[in-house]
Amino acid sequence: xxxxxxxxxxxxxxxxxxxxxxxxxxxxxxxxxxxxxxxxxxxxxxxxxxxxxxxxxxxxxxxxxxxxxxxxxxxxxxxxxxxxxxxxxxxxxxxxxxxxxxxxxxxxxxxxxxxxxxxxxxxxxxxxxxxxxxxxxxxxxxxxxxxxxxxxxxxxxxxxxxxxxxxxxxxxxxxxxxxxxxxxxxxxxxxxxxxxxxxxxxxxxxxxxxxxxxxxxxxxxxxxxxxxxxxxxxxxxxxxxxxxxxxxxxxxxxxxxxxxxxxxxxxxxxxxxxxxxxxxx
Amino acid sequence: xxxxxxxxxxxxxxxxxxxxxxxxxxxxxxxxxxxxxxxxxxxxxxxxxxxxxxxxxxxxxxxxxxxxxxxxxxxxxxxxxxxxxxxxxxxxxxxxxxxxxxxxxxxxxxxxxxxxxxxxxxxxxxxxxxxxxxxxxxxxxxxxxxxxxxxxxxxxx
Numbered sequence: 001x002x003x004x005x006x007x008x009x010x011x012x013x014x015x016x017x018x019x020x021x022x023x024x025x026x027x028x029x030x031x032x033x034x035x036x037x038x039x040x041x042x043x044x045x046x047x048x049x050x051x052x053x054x055x056x057x058x059x060x061x062x063x064x065x066x067x068x069x070x071x072x073x074x075x076x077x078x079x080x081x082x083x084x085x086x087x088x089x090x091x092x093x094x095x096x097x098x099x100x101x102x103x104x105x106x107x108x109x110x111x112x113x114x115x116x117x118x119x120x121x122x123x124x125x126x127x128x129x130x131x132x133x134x135x136x137x138x139x140x141x142x143x144x145x146x147x148x149x150x151x152x153x154x155x156x157x158x159x160x161x162x163x164x165x166x167x168x169x170x171x172x173x174x175x176x177x178x179x180x181x182x183x184x185x186x187x188x189x190x191x192x193x194x195x196x197x198x199x200x201x202x203x204x205x206x207x208x209x210x211x212x213x214x215x216x217x218x219x220x221x222x223x224x225x226x227x228x229x230x231x232x233x234x235x236x237x238x239x240x241x242x243x244x245x246x247x248x249x250x251x252x253x254x255x256x257x258x259x260x261x262x263x264x265x266x267x268x269x270x271x272x273x274x275x276x277x278x279x280x281x
Numbered sequence: 282x283x284x285x286x287x288x289x290x291x292x293x294x295x296x297x298x299x300x301x302x303x304x305x306x307x308x309x310x311x312x313x314x315x316x317x318x319x320x321x322x323x324x325x326x327x328x329x330x331x332x333x334x335x336x337x338x339x340x341x342x343x344x345x346x347x348x349x350x351x352x353x354x355x356x357x358x359x360x361x362x363x364x365x366x367x368x369x370x371x372x373x374x375x376x377x378x379x380x381x382x383x384x385x386x387x388x389x390x391x392x393x394x395x396x397x398x399x400x401x402x403x404x405x406x407x408x409x410x411x412x413x414x415x416x417x418x419x420x421x422x423x424x425x426x427x428x429x430x431x432x433x434x435x436x437x438x
Contacts (some may be wrong), residue, residue: 004350084416084434093416104404116394130424220302224315227304233313237306238296238403244304245297 005077012165014051017043019108022098023051028059038095039103041166053077053101055094061088068281076101099167103153103231109163110236110243113229114154116162118147118192119272121164122199127229133206133261135169138186140265147192148184154198159248160246161195198247200272201226203255204264212264214256222253288336288357289329289367305365311401314363322393324354327366333357351384356394361398372415409437 010030024035035057068175071092074097077238103111115134116128124141126134135151142148150165154234155179157163157254169187170179184191187188201218203225217225224242227233233240252275258264292434295306303320303325316324326336333353340348358381360366387395411417415435417428423435 011323078312080418082416083418086416089416094431096411100404156417215310216302217314218302218317220299220304220315220317223297223304224313224397224399227306227313228402229403232405233401234311237308241295241306241318245299 013045014046015103016046018106020102020105021051026057105117109242110156111231112154115151116154117141118196123196125201140261142189144185148189149216156243156247161193164192166191180218198251201253206257207257210257210259212258215255217249217253218254223248286369288327289325290324313399315397317395319392320356320396351381355381359396
């Protein structure tokens, strides 16, 4: 750390998000405005000096010589997180690592790996790992009028309410692994602001050509599926279980394999509406 | 000595009730279990003082229906496999699942006991991993588990 500390740092920022304090410092002035949109939604500036994790972004400067690549390097404390000639890639790594660290370190909330939309005052949650098709389904739900909450995290408070983590959606175009960022507004949807109770959790994965025929899942089985996607269950098992208990109280669960997202999205919203009608009558 | 062989539920696990089901988190193994109503009811009666026939009788009273001892043995088998019972000092002979199912037959009035388990994810497992050509510094960051050493990019996945 001392070696890094000795470098000439041009700009620095201390932030707080979900009760986690982190710092970012860069060795080039004018770079912080590019970092700000990558910070966790709802972050605030902190005036405290001590942070839980310090990111150091060393931007390669000077002319490139033949046979030698100049690499930008990102450190989390003393650990190198990314090293690349493309600054955009290193900034993307900063975003990923900072969001992940926040999800893991916060004790204020429980983070689940899930996509979330708001629909008629309830949250519909799609827990799942990478490439399970969360973002595609969220995008389709937005097209049908749902409100955007997140394509990556369901953020659950002590009362079991789901808070927005409305970072731009990372959409993979044409089945490539590279993501293009779109804000919900650019996709014609609104972003949620108010925390919502969960009305439905949909456990599904994509399989080309599959027909969407979901089966109901019991609350206990559903809670187990959510547990399998929670970030801090190993380090904070008590809080995680308590918050999951409050989260699933008024929720239904369905599970299945889906084909194209538009078919599943319409069916999920219909189910949600039908349930709403049943409850009001 | 005899008492020690009666099934006893572990008390060092976290548990929460979700309707009739119970979610149990094993702090030692970092494993989550969902016990369906029958498995949960049987687990709660594993006090170390009750034999399987006694547990079956108590369950029958609680559920107002006859619960065969084989159902209890099947539940105990699954609970033991999930490490949710205190290990007996003397190995206890259990009814095999196949024999239990044959004895229960198809006319069971209650749901067959079921314990579903998952290994709790580490934060890295719960998070999105990096895909092909994304910059990386170590293998665990990549979905494929391969971070090319010189290029420092994920390979595959």
